[in-house]
Each structure stands twice: as structure tokens, then as C-alpha cells.
Amino acid sequence: MSPPDHAPYPDAPADRDRWILERRPPRNPLDPRRPYAFLVESEPGPSGGPAVDVATIFLTNRECPWRCLMCDLWRDTLEETVPPGAIAEQTRYALDRMPGLVPERSELKLYNAGSFFDPRAIPPSEYPGVARLAAPFRGTIVECHPSALGRRALEFRDLLGKPLEVAMGLETVHPEVLERLNKRLTLDGFRRASRFLAEHGMSLRVFILVRPPWLTEAEGLEWAKRSLDFAFDCGAAVCSLIPTRGGNGAMEALAASGDYAPPSLASLEAATEYGLSLGAGRVFADLWGVEAIPRCPSCSAARVERLRVMNATQQAPPPVACPDCG
Template identity: 55%
Template sequence: MLTPSYPASDIERDRWILARRPAREDLNSRRPYAYLLEEEYSAEKEVVPVATVFLTNRECPWRCLMCDLWRNTLTEKVPIGAIPQQIDYALTQLPPARQIKLYNSGSFFDRNAIPIEDYPAIATRANLFDRTIVESHPALINQACLQFRDMLSNPLEVAMGLETAHPEILVRLNKRITLNQFSEASQYLRSNGIDLRVFILIQPPFMKAHEALYWAERSLDFAFDCGATVVTLIPTRSGNGAMEELAQLGEFSPPQLDIVESAASYGLSLARGRVFVDLWDLHLASPKCSCYPLRIERLREMNLRQSASDMIDCTYCKGRS
């Protein structure tokens, strides 16, 4: 049952979420708000360097309950040419890489975020790499994906947030998609030769701790049934105002690290595709223990090797850091 403080309708949820937001960052439309070099286990079964560019652009039109990415967005559409300029800036700062991720705190195929007029210039830069990875809301999977795909000389991969296969909680997250709609968008990508990466939240709001592993596993199953070649598990974190209030109401708590570890091990055991744990800001999602650094390093190695190793034994927290 919904708490009295969290509305039942979409429009009221939008207002509730917006009213609890802190201030957004002050950004330059000609600069990416972040960029980094990652190592990732590839489809070719080797660890490759990936240039990840976090593009600055207009905020996503959806108001997802758990999202904090809007903090690094603008209130207006960027001018034509700004996105290629951002990519150029990031690539001059980063070492050479094999793949490129163009993430943008929203949807690559949102024309108010990434001007379609910039597709050719973006593709020219992306074609310097072996693979191009972008992200999008499932509702925006359409002809624009194929238009951009056709400009690339390398494989296109689109990442979509499933968040959870729990149908009732998915509705409450205010993402405004159903499991059927996600499946249809996935099929559209796969039938058009575009690889699918899926984001899954571990223990989203309104989910009880004792159910978190079960639903993480069911979400992994669903993602791979949809044809995912990669699944990234994201321990749900606070930091957007709404999540802190839900925590006070007893409707959200971050997952324990053992749940994250078990979900990753399950995903790898399926051998249906690559499974990664998002380690970014993981300290916000799990209390720390003396075993914490070793266990985070274990997850990092699992990401890079795509195989589960033995759990770290801790006499203090009993593996529940």
C-alpha cells in the first residue's frame, strides 16, 4: 500500500518528486559534466578500455522516483554543435580507448536532449571506436535508433533501465513503462541488429530487504529473456531528496552488500550474458565494515573476469556489511 505521503497518480507523483529536489549543478553546455576511462569485459571476452563521456544536456522528461541524474542537466536544450564539442573535449582529456559510452543523464534519442542534427558529427567521432554505447528510455526506442545506427561503422548498443521486474513497484517508480513495453522496445532493438544493455536496481524503494535478492534474480531473468547481452546491477542509493524522505517513512533502505554480491553471483551463474555491478558510490548504498574494501575488490574482479569467486569471510559482520 502506498504511504499517505507518496501519491498514487502520475501527475501528483511528479509534483511530489520535484518538490523534494535539492539544487541542480551549474553546468556549461559546451563541456561534458564528467568523463572517465573504464575497463570493461567485452563481448569478445577481453578487458578493454572504454571512454565514458557524461554529456551535458536538457533534463529527461520523465520524473523517476529514484533518479538523481537530473542534478547534472540543463533546463534548456543545448545548441546544435554543443554535443560534438563536448565529446571532442572529453576525448582530448582521456587516454586512448577501444569503446565509447555516450551517457547523458536521460535518453540519447530524446531530441530535446541530443539534437538530431548532431547525429552525423557524433557518429563521425564514435566511428573511431570498436563499439558505441548510448542509453535511452524504452519509450524512445524508434526510427531514430535506426537512423543513428546507420551512420555508424561499428556496433551500436543501447542501454535501457528496466529497474525491476516487480510490476507493482515498477509503477511506483514513476518511470511510466510496463514490463510489456520494455519487452517490446527490447525486441525492436534486437530485431534491428542493435545490442541491448539493461540496468537493474537492487532493492528499489518500496521493496523489503528480504525480497531484494529474489526480485534482483527475477529481474536478471527477465532482462536476459528480453535479449540483453549485458546487465548492470545498480545498488539503489539516496541523494535526490525523494529517496531520503522515503527512507524516513520506512519505504526505502539501501541494499546490504551481501545482497549485491549474491545477485551478481546469480547473474554470472546463468551464463546468458555479461553481468556487472555498478561500483560507483557503492559506499552510499551499504554500511562499511573492515571487510568492505576486500569485498568491493572482489566485485571489481568479478566484473573484469565474469566469474564468481569465493565470498569473503568476515567474523565481524558475518558477510552483511
Template identity: 40%
Template sequence: MVQQPSHLPSELATRSRWVRSLRPPVSRPGRETEPRVILDQEWETDGSLIHGAVVFLINRECPWSCVMCDLWQHTTPVPLGRGHALHQLQKAIHNAQQQTKTPLTQIKIYNSGSFFDTRAIYPEDHQAIAELLQPFQKVVVESHPTLVTHSAMAFADRLQPRLEIAMGLECAEDTVLHQLNKRFTLEDYVKAAKELKHSGIGHRAFVMIQPPFVRPEEALGLCLRTVDFALQQGADRVSLIPTRSAPGAMEALRKSGDFTQPTMELMEACLEGAIRQAPGRVYMDTWNLDSFGSCSLCRKERIERLVHMNQQQQILPGHKCPECS
């Protein structure tokens, strides 16, 4: 199933340097950059609609250099110090509340890395952050599985809202995880999930559709096996993420034949199969699907179908296109 990379460095430290060396020049945020905040609606597993906010904190760059990740563009090269994340959250929550009169019951805090990276969000700030988040019913943060330790459990104990931790599982194949430079194994993921379940903390899994180093004809099967693996570990929900090409390592892998961007047909098949496995708990990330170059005649209708399937958690009739069907 797994393709042997044509020129990916085998040694992890060398691979990380290779990934960073291919990054294009960009203007990165600084200490005074405002955190981005958007309003968000999410369907709960019982069918109810959750109104919330998503906050994208400015933090230091994640210490891992995953092959497919472009989130480094939204980070700083150095830590920003104690209190900075708290200050950003205060601003972001205020801005979110100004955008709507609807009460916000959920907040997702994404920092282009791990909430429990002690040089990104300082443990000394956890108590004040927990107090700031008390008005919400659910708090979602992201973390690398190996950082789900006593610090995560202690933060959950401080929170009145329910804590849910999002982890990038990506795929249930250790060889691919190693090639992606993820720096964890499936065993690490299982351990983290068990710790969360034991502590009453929820978790959601991010699953890649068509990761690098996987043959296109194997991508659907791998995606559905990964969804099944995540559910077996107690994931409350699974988000399917279509893998995007981007300048840097991913573009190099595309040119070398080690990565093929997923088609709309594959994305549809993945969501359909996942809904059959676990209706009410699987969702497609539909952000920027216009960029996936499918048929211009039916692209809009097909994306709308995916959105409605997310909402209804049912397999809806496919669109019959006179051009590409």
C-alpha cells in the first residue's frame, strides 16, 4: 500500500531540515498581530446545532515539522512569553461576542501546534485561561498525542466547561506517520486516547484524505480504516481533511510522484463510507474545496452536497453532471 518515497530523507532530523528548507518566503505574524476569530456552527451528535467561535492564536512554531503542514506561516519563530496567549484570548472572545447576539456555547482554540506545548501556552497561564473560559459549555483545544499528559488532565480539572482535545491522527498506518514526520506511533495515539477517556475528556480525530506516500487506489480504504481506528479509541467525532498541495515540501512530493491531491470523487466516497460506519460522528472539512479542480459545471453542487451531508449525517443522492458523470 505505502509508496517508497523517491527522495525523502530517512533520518528524522535531516527530514525536518529538508521540510523547512523548502518553505517559501512569507511574512509571518509578530507579537502585536491580532488573533483571527471566526464564528462557527457545528452539529452535535444528537442533531442539535452548536453556536461557537474558533480562535486562531499566534504562538511559537510547533517543534515538529510535519511534511504536509503549512500552519508554520501563522506562527512566530520564537516563544512569545507568559501571558501572551491569555491576552490574545481575552481580545478574541470579546471580538467574537461583538459579532453576534447569539449566545456562544463552544470555543475552539487552535494555535497551529499544541495547546500543551509549554513554550507556546505557558502552564502558569492555565488557571487564568480556565477562568476566562467558564461561560462556555465546551472548550476544544488541539494537541500532539505525546503531549497529552498530566498537564492536560490538570487543565481539564480547572475547567467548568467540558474539555475536548483534537488530535491529528492522520492515518492508521505507522509507516506513513513516520514518513510524514509526525513523531508519534499508533501506540502513542492509543495511550493518549485511553488517558483522555479515563479522565472524562472528549477527543476528536483529524483524518487525512489521500496523504502523501499512499497510492490513490488505496486512499479510500486507508481513510475508512483510520476512521474506524479513531472510533475504536473513543473519538467523539472525526473530521476528514482533504490533503492539499502547497508550496514547499508538498509541491516537491507532488512533482516526484509521492503525492497526488485527492479528487472530488474520492472525498465523496470517503464521507459516504464514514457516515455508513458512524452516522452522527463524522464530518468533512469543506474549507476551500473550490481549489480541488473538479468539474467547473458541477463543483458547486457537489460541495453543497457534502455540506448537507455534514449537517444531516445521511448519504444524499449524487449530482448527475452532463459533463463528467
């Protein structure tokens, strides 16, 4: 039986886990020996350098143990650990299907809908095989929950012998909202994880939500800006701004109770422009699923294009003027 939509969001973490799990739609069927997606992206290089191709592989693996309120990535995960050799096989499969990619001028991004250094998701026995496949690339990017960093990250870094960047979800520096996101993360914990990366020669990429639940449009923008300040103060080289989206059941329940609404394109633009104005590192607006953001027929296409230009050039073009939405 489906839970009643009016059931309030709980206060206790264990109760939140159950509340989130009860509202989940089915997960997608996946082959444990194939990545669920892969593509080649382009990112401007550090310090205004030339654009770099990024071979991005979305690895199929066991679901993350954290039950973050806003997460929909679990839909492309498994309920068990992959068989031996599967992660290297997925990586090779994707790279073999990226014609024209020149690894020596590219980076490899391995995202696994969770934490690369969670041994139940990516068994450490996979590290040598993945490192051999990553060897021709300029550098490698993985994602990880701050609390999962440790000796396994150092082991993988040493096997690579080339730059390793770790992407971590900060989400928001609003202390009450961060706690309610059920991420089991504090700002002090995030700062400690950032110091660990810096002390061991790994760079930091940060995910930030634009307008998480329980914030108005204006508050969502203000806290996105504060989160950018905090991330760069922690030494981030890159910040990725993610418009908070639905699609996992829990967010739809919060929308029904009036506790969540997606940000506007204008807020995503303003947050991106603010981040670029800091001059502290690269800033990208995540445009995956951007069509789900409420749209103004008069200006949405122009706003999306402006965001694409900001992503590609790290410069803010003149703002979009709209007589209908302002």
C-alpha cells in the first residue's frame, strides 16, 4: 500500500529513511557488467585554459547506503555488489565506444551514483584494473560522500599516479536544511574531508543544490551563494550548481505539502553568475533535466542558452530581459 502523501516528514533519521524508502518508485533494470550511461563532455580548463574533453562514465553498482532526501540516483543502482571485474569491464566497454577521444588531452570522470570509495559499491579489487584504463588520461574524477574518504582514496590515488579529483555533495550550508536532507553530514565534517583531500594532493569538486526543500525562491538563491562561498573557502576547484529536482517520490510528497518547489531558471542563472564573479574556481550549472524547471515561454530558451555559454566560457553574457517574467 502506498503511504499517505500527507504523512509529515519525520524528525528522527531512522524514521526519515523509512519515509523516503516508502515513497520510492521502481528502480531501473540494469546489467551489472555494463555502465548505465556514458558520454563525452567538454569543460573549460582550469585558470581559463583551453577546453578539455571529459569521458564521463556512469557506472552500475550497488546503491549508496545513505538515504538522502533529494536523491534520485538510486534508480540506476543495484541491490547487491557487482561481480568481480565488472567495474573495469564497464569502464572498458564505455571507452571502446567513444570514437575520436584522445585520452592524453582528456579527463576520465567515473560517477557511480554514490561513493567510489564505498567498498560495497566499488570493490577495492577493481582499483588496479580501473587505474590501468585511466592511465592514458590527464586526470580522473570520482565522486564520494565525505565520510567515505580514507585509505582507499589514497590507495586509488597511488595506483593512478596522475591527478585525482573527488566530487563531494555539500548540498547547502543552511544548517537546518542540511540536517533534514538526511545526508548524515555536517559542515565541520565537510571541511575536514576537504582538508584531507588538500593534504593528500587531491583536488575538490563540490555539488550544491539550488533551492532545496523548505526554502523560498529568494532564500534558495541566497543560500546557494553562501554555499558557493563556503565551498571555495574549503578549497574547491570546481562547483556544480544543481537545480533541486523531483523524480524520487519523496520530493513529490514534499511538493504536495508545499515544502518543495523547483528553482526558477533565473535563480540558477543568478547563482551561476555569482559563482563566476568570485573568480575562485570554475562554476557549472547542471543542465541535466533543465526542461523540468518551470518555464516562461518568452525567455526560457534564451536563459538556457545563457547558462550554456556561462558553462562553456566561464563568463557571464548580458542578462536576459523578459517583459513577462522580469
